[in-house]
Amino acid sequence: MTVEQAFTERMDEGELMNCMRCGFCLPSCPTYIQTGGDEVHSPRGRIAMMKAVHDGLMPLTDEMTNSLDVCLGCRACEPVCPAGVQYGHLLEEARTIIQDYKKPSVKEKVVRRTVLNELFPKNEQMNRAVGLVRFYQTSGLQKGVRKIGFLKLFPESMREMEKVLPAIPKRTRTDRKRLLATGEKKATVAFFQGCLMDTMFQETNQNTIRLLQSAGCDIVIPDGQGCCGALHGHAGEKEKAIEMAKRNIEAFEGMEADYIVLNAGGCGAYLAGYDHLLSQDMEWRERAARFKARIRDFSSILIQHGFDERIRFKKRQHRVTYQDSCHLRNGMGVHHEPRQLIQMVEGADYVEMKNADGCCGSAGVYNLVQPEMSMQILDDKMKNVKEAAPGVIVTANPGCLLQMKLGIERAGLSGLVEAVHLADYLNND
Template identity: 60%
Template sequence: MMEMTAREKSIQEAFQERMDESELLNCMRCGFCLPACPTYIETGFDETHSPRGRIALMKAVYDGLIAPDQEVEHSLNVCLGCRACEPVCPAGVQYGHLLEEARDIFNEHHPHSLPVKALRKTMFDGLFPHQKRMAQAVGLLGFYQKSGLQTVARKIGFMNLFPESLRQMEKALPEVPKHRRMKSRLQQAAASETTIAKVAFFSGCLMDTMFLETNDATIKLLQKAGCEIVIPENQGCCGALHGHSGEKEKAKELARRNIAAFEKTEADYIIVNAGGCGAFLMDYEHLLKDDPEYAERARQFSAKMKDISQILYELNFHERVPLQVTQQVVTYQDSCHLRNVMRTAEAPRVLMQAIAGVEYREMEKADSCCGSAGIYNLVQPEMSMQILDHKMEKVTATKAQTIVTANPGCLLQMKLGIEREGLGDQVRAIHIVDLLLEACG
């Protein structure tokens, strides 16, 4: 055993209390995960930035063989959390669960500065859990876009005060809907014709504000597919950003709130149109496994989760509804969590290829992360942009005019990639829901 500071000793004790040793031992160090890990590849095959390397670090901290110092924390933070290692792991190691627990422990023992504490409290406690505040915040962005401030800020060079990636991100942001539209939301909708299934729609926080049009398109597609739709009023943020950022208790609070809201709908399925949200919602079963009141309720909730593309595919939407767009080459960027956690990869591809006018071209390594990963592109901009630039090389090789995604973070990241490559007049990025509604005519 080595000597540690009081803080490091507390972290090591928390590892022993909270980390699942059996899961840590499940890793056989076989290396099957290495080719699937973006950070391992981007760092020049650095083992400390691979899944098995990070698990080895966690186990060493657990055993007291190494100090849980800044280097260990940095390795965990550089991880995208894309979970591409999980489908290829022969032992079925739940790496994502280990990563979130370790990050949560480090965050609890991290001496954040007062400004950082204030920012985290504002974001995680004051903004995301409260949809009205989220709408107000997004409304301010809309005012910035529509009032002329955006034009002025660009002309006077104000945006030059920010890093290049943020300047480009500002240009890639979608046009925000008017605030009154965000305030008036449906709570239920009937099927267009015969009702085949009753579904509850998880509208999300950013999806129901900045990406409101995509949510509206989702509801219209579900109606056309024969779904009666219920949109619980008391639902809220899924908690993914909290769970991925070391705010696990707040994530649990949000999970309980959502489970209670959706139980009342008695729906056959719970539908989501954001891969990142869907994966975390499915993980409620794990998140609340030790909660005697919610463990079984969480299991039932998670069992009902389906991505919009999966339910449309299962209801044969693409065979029953005529779909056509103007002739264009289309490629697809997988949402990591949709593919690796929700295990949905075939459905979106089948739906796209069913559209008349679409020439579908599979992108090389479409299943590899684009570098968005929630707020990763903000907290790890250098690695994120490195991954994005390599992703855009794959996009360019397809000669696609349309890049389709299934997650808001991926969508913004691909828009950012288009901006960085100067392809704004040649290529567009679009959510699969919006493409399908466009194809409905």
Template identity: 60%
Template sequence: MSIQTDFQNRIEENELLNCMRCGFCLPACPTYIETKDEVHSPRGRIALMKAVRDGDISSYEEVEESLNVCLGCRACEPACPAGVNYGHMLEEARAIFNEHHEHSIKEKTVRKTVFTHLFPNQKRMEQATSLIGFYQNSGLQKTSRKLGFMKLFPKHMQQMERALPKVAKKKSHPEAIFKAQGETKATVAMFRGCLMDTMFHETNQSTIKLLNKAGCDVIVPDSQNCCGALHGHSGEKEGAVELAKKNIEAFEAVNCDYIITNAGGCGAFLHDYDHLLRHDENWAERAKSFVSKIVDFSSVLLELEFNKNFPLHIKNQIVTYQDSCHLRNVLGVFREPRELIRAVTGAEYIEMSQADHCCGSAGIYNLTQPDMSMQILDHKMENVNDTKAQTIITSNPGCLLQMKVGIEREGKSDKMRAMHLADFLLEAVINQD
């Protein structure tokens, strides 16, 4: 089957025609802002997809390049007056091109290692993360820096190495229930994530402690898997579908009011399971039921009035917030983190200009498109600097790492820090206690 035929079968013409070419998406699109090239705008990419579907393009290199340069931040969606589901079309188009692409042996090996053997297997993720912990704690990190070994890598990779969080030793445990402190107001099941449960394990623990304080019994199903976002964004649709089904099964076994996420990217992809499985008659309704319970932890904290029931205090500092694109643009969560931050005495909240614009992380975008990623990040840090913030808060692991890299690039690691919202709030509770 040809690429054109797959586009005709899998990307709805009506969805493509919904784009009115009005241009409201242009000021929202980071890659258009950086390039001023319509090929790298949402309406330009939609036009390219339609041209492939209609058979007006016979060479697909420019189309593929345009789709690959896209961050997939989906900022164009809330900006679009016609409600075009750009993100869904982008992922389907990437999947089609990936299925028709002749990968080299090296590419096949890397993709199989990452998408089949690493991210879907939590034990392997833990083993990989423990290697980073060994590198940090054994003296290898200090030695490699002293010998100048990291200088063999590109500058942005050197900065990423310095920005990696300290990996804490994870205590493995089977499915567990973490009981609420005091009266139980809600029962929630927590999606732990792969990066969040390994490299950012302490942030998961912070999230659980906050939910317990707010009155939630927190259940962590042991049979859950990677959400599949990395697969879906990289054209590995089949792998994403399999992971979605396993996660739905895992959480169907739990009686809960909500399924909690604390990573914007994971939450958005979980929220799209009903779209991913819409054509599977055995899974479509189950996916809808699963999606109906997905909620960010900040929404639950605000609903249970955590910010009113607990005094929150921190050492005087200026704080700003960087939105997770998918948390804001897909889940529609942007008010809740700001209200929680503003409830912390000692924290002077300054809204960053264009806080809703992507930081350039976008999953593994900073590895696959490093030049564009760093260009976007440098402009983001200009806005951060304007706030004079000492603390940058965000709600997604990729964004957190990217902002840490931004701090390194600015040479401000001794004056500025980046934190996950959960860690910041728990610090405010502990300081008060």
């Protein structure tokens, strides 16, 4: 079978037909805007190319493959689409087909095997990798490397990311798998720890748990959970994503909990899409639907359970804005709740930033594999930050957080603006 025949057999013809070519998606698409209105880099243009290959009207070309690679997968086109086209599903299936039939270079094989097969799916490997980053930061090696200019040997995008890596805390381990609510119990939630969140951002996880406890939630943390599989699904590694989805469903379905709660927008949107990912398997599709029904972002739980006390921010009076996580907003429909919580903070002068719902250019590892487009998008984002003039930028996803920290560096705002995760911003300890 050829790649074109695979498009015919595997792409959802009904979903391709749903696109009416109305163009409502165009003003929301970052790559369409950044390329000066090039339809090749718009949602309807990409769908038109997918359909042409599906219908046998054109072969798969390098231009089409590049167009799909350049897409951020932010899904900003979905909420504005009057026909409700599930563009994200089409994009991932097209990428999977291309990945199944392409002949990757030796370098790509090594990177995919190392990062997607050996690192993110395996908790112990992630712990070791992040432990090495901590050693680099605390041993004096980082200072030495910077002093001698060794980082100049690496691409600019990697040098910039090295600057904004968070200080990795010492790994703390606990055998406690159930934590009790503070005060009156209102719900029981199962906490999804994630991979990066449980290693590089473990303090954010701890702050999230404390907030949930203060909102009246008993918390259970199931064994056996792991990476959500989003990076794999977005990169065309569908079978690996399915494997990780089944692992997480099994880990959580035995938990007697009202909700499955997490604090990373990218993970949440992917977890909530497990029913589609497993739609071809009758047994797992039903289990995934039950799993999906319990997925909630922690901000939604805090609002739902009346977390309306005034929060005293421990640092200073400040002006604050919020940068949406694309997948939290477009994939999970959560955008009011974080803003409500920020505005509860005593001393917070909240200002809505222009285009706060527009992508920051992070998109998983997009800023590493498509650095030029990513930085164009980020630099435009920082113009809006300067206009809003906040002292604090709050976001709700680890990739967005690192990207905004990078934007602060690039815009010369270090020391004037800080970027923080919502859970860390709200924590009052």
